Amino acid sequence: MKIPLSSRLLACCSFVAPGDRVADIGCDHGYLGIYLLHKGIASAVIASDINEGPLQSAVRNSEKFGVRDKISFYLSDGVRNIPREFDTMVCAGMGGDTMVSILSSAPWLQSKQYRLILQCQSKTPLLRKYLSDTGWRIAQEKVLKDGKFLYTVMEVLWQPDYPKLTPAQCYIPPALIESEEAVAYRKWVAEGLRIATAHTDDAEKKQILLELEKAL
Secondary structure, three states, rough: OOOOOOOHHHHHHHHOOOOEEEEEEOOOOOOHHHHHHHHOOOOOEEEEOHHHHHHHHHHHHHHOOEEEEEEEOOOOOOOOOOOOOOEEEEEEEEEEEHHHHHHHHHHHHHHOEEEEEHHHEEEEHHHHHHHHOOOEOOOOEEEEOOOOOEEEEEEEEEEEOOOOOHHHHHHHHHHHHOOOHHHHHHHHHHHHHHHHHHHHHHHHHHHHHHHHHOOO
C-alpha cells in the first residue's frame, strides 16, 4: 500500500537523518511521520496538530499503515503541548508568519540539540530574516516544484555566531544560490520583485525593491 506523500513532504523527508526522533508540527493527515517510520528512517515520531479533526485522521492513517505504536499524537498549538524529547522538528505547509510565531513562542528550541526542517508556503523571506536575526543558520535549502508552484525546503541549525543574512539574501540565501535548481527560483523571485516595484508608490520601499532586484 503506497503512502500518498506530496513532492513537498518527500523533500522534507530527504533531510531527516536515519534514527532521528522526529516532531511533525501541523501533521495534518500524518503521512510524513508514517512514511519516515514505514521506510525505517525515523526511530519515533511525535505528531501534533492544532485541530482535532486532522489529528484523528492521522491516528487512523497510522493504524492503517501499521505504525501506530511508534507515533505519539498531541493536540497542540505549535510546540506548546508536546514533549521535548526529539532531534528534528518538521514544519511543512505553513506560512512564514505562522512558523515565526511557533518558533518565537518556544525559545527552548534555540539549542544545538534540535534541527529544524521547514517548508514554507508563503512569506519565505520573512522567515529567513527571522531565523537569521534570531541565531539560526540555514545550512541547506532546496527548490522543488509541486503542482504549479515552486517551494523551498530548508534545514536549519542553531548557530548564533553565524553572519546575518543581508536583505537580498533573505530572498536568495547563500545555501540556495549555488544550487543549479535555484535558477528557476531566482527568476521567479526577480519577477515578483519587478511586479512589486511597479505597483508601489512608496519611494523608500521602491528603492529597497530595486536594490534587491540588482542583487539578484
